[in-house]
Amino acid sequence: DGIPMKKGDANAIISTIHKLGKQEGYGKLFKDGVAAGAKEIGKGAEEYALSVKGLELQPMEYRVMKPQALATATNTKDYIDSPCDVVYNWMLAPDASAKEEVEKFAEKVYGTRDAARPDKINATAPVVIDYESKTVAVDMVGMCKYLIPMMFSHFLDIPAKLASFATGVEISEADLMHAAQRVLTLERAINVIKGMRRKDDTMPKRIFEEPVPSGPWKGEKLEKANFDKMLDEYYALHAYDKNGIPKEEAFKKFGLLEEWKV
Template sequence: MNLLCNELGLDTISLGGTIAWAMECYERGLLTKEDTGGLEIRWGDVRVMKELIQMTARREGFGSILAEGVKRASQIIGRGTEKYAMHVKGLEIPMQQPRTVKMFALGHATSNRGADHLYALPTICYPHLREEASKYLGLSGADLDELTNVASWKHKARAVVFSENYCAVVDALGVCKFSTVETYAVTPELLAQGYQAFAGVEATMESLLEVGERIVNLERLFNAREGFNRKDDTLPERFTKEPLPSGPFAGSTVELEAMLEEYYSLRGWDPSTGLPTEETLSRLGLPPEHVRL
């Protein structure tokens, strides 16, 4: 099915999340055969999934609704199906379970692109990158222990802010994230050295990360112009209110508000609007009088 999606030019994360929504809604009785064109859309039915992939690619029947993505599809159907549409800012949530890896929970909520795991990719919280976390986030001892405990919400905002800035630079330079933010085989210092050698201009880790921060803030301003604000930095209630039912992290929910409060503070954004303050814009060389919110 992954190969089929690739051949048809369909994103596997978005389509997988949209089909999962349809399956859950069908099993809950919120979707019927009248909606699906006679198909029984039950969890794990590979034959039906393959058929839905083809229908979506060709916008045939129920596939034309799925092709809109999970947010719009749920709005088209209505009848309470919106509750089961797992997305942030219209983008379907990827495989990382927010209730077990809290740094990805925050990263999905704050991402200017919606629930994109590659926007922040805060793998610096994982125990195997403990040395890098200590170096770049300035944490040690008990604080570092809290950071590398992926189920704890503490210090995840610091990791997300740093990772978002680094990712923005990596994206701007067209460098692979596996070698940079995923593994730190290419550190911010090495990236600065490479850019300096290539472009012939002075560059440091600090100057590149400031460029990344400027990019994140400009994207936030673009989103604000299009009507997004603090209310959109959120997650589906399944992750914030429904405890994880089983597994090693059973009972866990996402402490999103606590993480957002720290995130906005570190970013220098107004916690009531989720937008950069004038002081932050000025510090980044974005004079407020020249930036339309």
């Protein structure tokens, strides 16, 4: 439509918003998202449309932030629900002393300082599962997940108290986590029924193949072999099989055997 698409160009951004809203020109082409638009264009355009399960990626460096890559690839809904904030805190820490404090917190909660490092993979799956469970738990209570487990507190003591007050039933943090993981198991089962498998829990090819071109993380990339290791551990901790399908034990743990039979 004669609009130069340059990174950070305000005119290009504002024009695109208007075209999308009015479904005019290329706005009509991309009205259902970048992935759908690229598919319609064809001719290899799909490789330039950075998306997962048809949803656009967030503006972050997944090649560096390994936990966010796993969270994005596996999320049952919209991947913004699993923000792995301990990694953000480490990356945003202003100096070595602040990073040290984040690493101490990670060691206390997850058993290893590497859980705070965006470029490490040995604690990625437990971190992702912890955050996805807590965001679901907070969602169930009706609170803002950007406060807990992200900005205000990492723990579920306040949501548990609120849930107890609202229901008249004593609900602990462990109870909330159990309920959240029950929801996650059901969500995964529904997606599996709809055809979702391991092949869908992945990142765009460019994330695996192209290293970060510049900046402090220049040369960093997400190795496909490392991603597969993270995914294997994620599945194992959730009691899914190698193809991402929940096993009977997952349903049994949450009292969902009748649903498993379906």
